[in-house]
Amino acid sequence: MTSNLRKRHRQEKWFQRMGLFSLCLALLFLGIIFGKILITGLPAFFKTEIEAKSAPQHLLNPYAQYVDQGKWTAASDAVDMYYKNGYPGTLSPQDSQSIEALKSQNKIRLSFNGAFFTHSDSSAPEMAGIWGALLGSLLTLLITFLTAFPIGIGAAIYLEEFAPKNSHIYWIEATINNLAAVPSILFGLLGLLAFIHFIGLPRPSALVGGLTLGLMSLPVIVVTTRASLSAVPFALKEAALGLGATPLQVLFHHVIPSALPGITTGVILSLARALGETAPLLMIGMVAFIATPPSSFLDPATVLPVQIFNWSRSPEMGFVENTSGAILVLLLILGLLNGLALFIRKKFETHHGF
Amino acid sequence: MAFKIDVQNLNLFYGEKQALFNVSLGLPASQTTALIGPSGCGKSSFLRCLNRMNDVVPNLHLEGKVLLDGKDIYDPSVDVVDLRSHVGMVFQKPNPFPRSIYENVAYGPRIHRLFKDKSALDQIVEKSLTRAGLWDEVKDRLQQAATRLSGGQQQRLCIARAIAVNPKVILMDEPCSALDPIATAKIEELIDELREKFTLVIVTHNLQQAARISQKTAFFHSGYLVEAGETGELFTTPKDERTQGYITGRYG
């Protein structure tokens, strides 16, 4: 008896240690990944500037001369790389020497790279920014939300609260559950077929991207919404029905308010997933090089993860930095969305749905 | 004597399974009727027929008549919503809404539009809580979450919530089974007071309780109404030997 007890305690300890070990391992990897991205990406938020008068013309950025009117002018890509990382690249030894000279005279400096946030894609890494992609992501996500949210919630409410329990409904439910697990690239194919070939919407637009991602998010939203609706205790519905509330009143006064934290969390998380999605958008041609930010839902657009994908394939050193910088921005937004989901959940839970 | 609710030849089927067999029972106005019987004999099923809470059960089939003030509540012309405003229900487990105490009581009057202005609603809330014996305990914290009350207080709140719509009949399905003796005593006292104004039907497993609070008792056994009559009589001189066996504790 006592030896049995000791054995069970040992098992428990062992199990706890295993859990702790896995947790540490996961944290370690997370730390390494974040560290690496931070180290590579942070420099993208800064650019090297030179006091224009004191430097040879070819060290300055050929584009910047038209933009920067002040005393300080952006340096060329090669100088930027050299100053930040000590990586000589295409610079001649004389050039490196003159940079060292500028350094000792304090005529070269790092300053905040606003262009990274206000410019769109460009073939020159030091001129490229994420503004166009950010705007594209916003417009796309708006379309995704506007389509997936009402349809998904509506379908979930119907299936959970009103649908008769027959074999048709059963098959629809099973299909939706399976769709939630279908690889996202297939939704890209579906979007290509339905919205571009069939309906004929303009190709790499936020509208098509948003609709495609909406299709992708729909089953997930239905599944999570149904889960939170079915978690509402039956006793609550019974109480309201017993007082003479109509089924619609039960739904709007009791079921939805109680399920709201779960529903919003599910919607936000599926939108976050849509925001980070690349594969289906490649299928519908949102991978093109787009240098002007979209001004409508029908304009050619790209989104942040696709921009990252594009930059990551470019050979220039500057794009490596831009890639990591854009990843940092994407991660920040995803973190904020997840934080929002967490906040809503906590807030509503303490207030018991009201 | 005229019955408030008169059940005639009620047969109830869950799909193929018959749960009630030809039950006929009259519930006298301004009295408490206790439903007793072994577990699974159909007491809850019977109770839920009286305000059509069974409507939500799939594959349910029902034969017979349930007359409320002489009108069949299963008649197609009857509106369930209206019916339930006349026949309220209190459940086994206290189930307050996750809202404030005030909003719990005000909910019924709100959906049925039973008041003219805010002060009238305040009055309904105060009156209902007073009747339920809860007013003094909660009058200073009406805006507090109802879920933070104790179990017994929650059950009394549920009773207040039910009487706030001013029903004719209140159905209670083992309202004290989740409560301690003191809270139970309070609810029993309350039931006794409410009888003046409402017709009460209460399911209970506690025979002493049935004897204490009811004027009429009905004994169910495997879907049949075995015996019904004046409470004192049924407990002292049961006519059926199954009743005799149940109340003397030979089985149950």
Ligand SMILES: Nc1ncnc2c1ncn2[C@@H]1O[C@H](COP(=O)(O)OP(=O)(O)OP(=O)(O)O)[C@@H](O)[C@H]1O
């Ligand atoms: N929704 C349902 N579907 C199918 N059968 C049901 C349903 N509800 C009850 N029954 C069956 O009907 C019979 C009577 O059940 P009921 O709940 O009325 O018993 P009860 O007398 O209230 O029992 P208890 O004292 O344990 O609460 C039982 O055999 C039960 O299995």
Ligand SMILES: [Mg+2]
């Ligand atoms: Mg029961």
